[in-house]
Amino acid sequence: NAGVMQNPRHLVRRRGQEARLRCSPMKGHSHVYWYRQLPEEGLKFMVYLQKENIIDESGMPKERFSAEFPKEGPSILRIQQVVRGDSAAYFCASSPGAGTPYEQYFGPGTRLTVT
């Protein structure tokens, strides 16, 4: 019973390049969430998706960031033209459905370093 899977675990990009982070939710889970953790801080919500739908993107930066969760395949968080400030750990979580008390189950994270 695999948990939430994220790849790559570590990603190094030069300023101006694109970063693509992938997340496969737990089996049977149809809801995906992305969070970002800057050094010495808590996790900050970015976006909540269901299959083929963005439900809440209130935490996404207005520019350069996008997310999708296609009908087939993993959820993708895309960061275009990365800058040093994008360096962080990006965590994906999944849940079986909406509404409390569904807890969110987290993957191991992708650590993005922008040089």
Added chain:
Amino acid sequence: DQQVKQNSPSLSVQEGRISILNCDYTNSMFDYFLWYKKYPAEGPTFLISISSIKDKNEDGRFTVFLNKSAKHLSLHIVPSQPGDSAVYFCAASPQGAQKLVFGQGTRLTINP
């Protein structure tokens, strides 16, 4: 605008004693609260949760207390074990929303 605050960045407790981690929140619209535990280079792991209609929830060595009037919750771990050494995050869910709002975390160290 830190809606969920964990004011103690670190806590050190003797093995076998009680660990008490605290969390304060400002948003009255939070209706569900959770505690997560995180080891280095891993994702947060769900520990225990509590609905705003309750004031206590217990699961084995872990108990969460909620004081709505004070907008305060706490996690009690008893007895504390060396494997409990980790960073603990308090999180809250706004009513009608699926996102979690996290505190900054408290690093718990259990000393033998």
